[in-house]
Amino acid sequence: MTETLRETERPLRADARRNRERILESARALFAEYGAEAQMDDVARRAGVGVGTVYRHFSTKEALLVELVRQKFRLFADRAREALEQGGDPFAALTGVMRRNAETAARDAATQQALAGAGDHIWSQARAEQEELLTLTDELIALAVRAGTIRADVRATDIGMLMCGVCATMGFSLPGFDWQRHLDLVIDLLRPR
Numbered sequence: 001m002t003e004t005l006r007e008t009e010r011p012l013r014a015d016a017r018r019n020r021e022r023i024l025e026s027a028r029a030l031f032a033e034y035g036a037e038a039q040m041d042d043v044a045r046r047a048g049v050g051v052g053t054v055y056r057h058f059s060t061k062e063a064l065l066v067e068l069v070r071q072k073f074r075l076f077a078d079r080a081r082e083a084l085e086q087g088g089d090p091f092a093a094l095t096g097v098m099r100r101n102a103e104t105a106a107r108d109a110a111t112q113q114a115l116a117g118a119g120d121h122i123w124s125q126a127r128a129e130q131e132e133l134l135t136l137t138d139e140l141i142a143l144a145v146r147a148g149t150i151r152a153d154v155r156a157t158d159i160g161m162l163m164c165g166v167c168a169t170m171g172f173s174l175p176g177f178d179w180q181r182h183l184d185l186v187i188d189l190l191r192p193r
Contacts (some may be wrong), residue, residue: 020057022047024071027064032110036065036119066125069115073129076101080136090143091150095187097140098159102166102183109171116167134160151192162186 026046030038040061044051058064079100083093105112115122123130137156144150166186169179 016057019047019049019053022049023054023057023064024068027068028108028111031065031068031115032108032113035113036061040064062122065115065122068111069122069126070129072115073126073133075104077129077133077136080133080140084136084139084143089149090140090147091191094137094140094144094150094159095190097137098163098187099183101163102179105163105167106170106179109167112167113171148192150190154190162189 023043027038027043030042030046034042038061040054040058041051043064044054047054054064058067076097079097083097086093134156137159141150141154141156141159145152145154163186166179166183169177169182
């Protein structure tokens with residue numbers, strides 16, 4: 001069991017919870033600015049805590065990166081779960097989740113790029129959170145297939161791959177690199193022909 005999992009399983013005191021959140025916020029900002037080269041000392045300094053506090057929450061920089069990835073997948077899974085619970089048009093629910101997730105990624109594009117370059121070993125440690133997101137996305141897709149509002153061959157992994165492509169266009173100020181238009185085109189491709 002990793003240190004990160006143990007940390008999230010037991011309730012934290014209020015001050016420890018605040019420190020943990022400051023550490024994660026600082027890490028997001030630093031990884032966005034410096035990529036995986038950001039150091040734990042820098043995270044501690046920016047969070048306004050001692051480096052020992054950082055290491056009590058995250059035993060290694062890898063554990064910190066893993067938690068950032070896990071948080072992202074948890075957020076996306078929560079949104080998919082909300083969409084399922086709200087009911088309504090399943091295609092609109094799915095594309096609404098896609099749009100919200102893309103907006104989140106766009107606000108955090110530099111961090112997304114840094115995490116994308118962190119390596120497969122980081123992403124593989126968030127497998128449970130990825131699987132939960134895929135399961136919920138498959139449920140939304142199945143509802144849309146039954147309603148006839150999405151192509152019958154679409155899978156959750158397709159949505160993930162398409163969203164990665166949209167995210168790859170974020171952070172560029174080149175003419176024609178408009179992630180919102182890219183997402184509109186992706187969503188249009190999901191409709192039945």
